[in-house]
Amino acid sequence: MNADESFLGRCPECGEDISEAWVLVEYEKDDGTEGVWTECPACENVVAPEQTAE
Secondary structure, eight states: OOTTSOEEEEOTTTOOEEEGGGEEEEEEOTTSOEEEEEEOTTTOOEEOOBOOOO
16 A cells, blocks of 8 residues: 555455545445445455554
């Protein structure tokens, strides 16, 4: 991943890092927070990236 790409989280299926380049849909959740669906570059599934504590 390039330093200028924004890290969104990890794929819940395979653990691959997902950057903003893989965003398919951005939306607002019922609680007012933002959600995102991405394609995983490794397993090619459509997923909601999991945030990790770094």
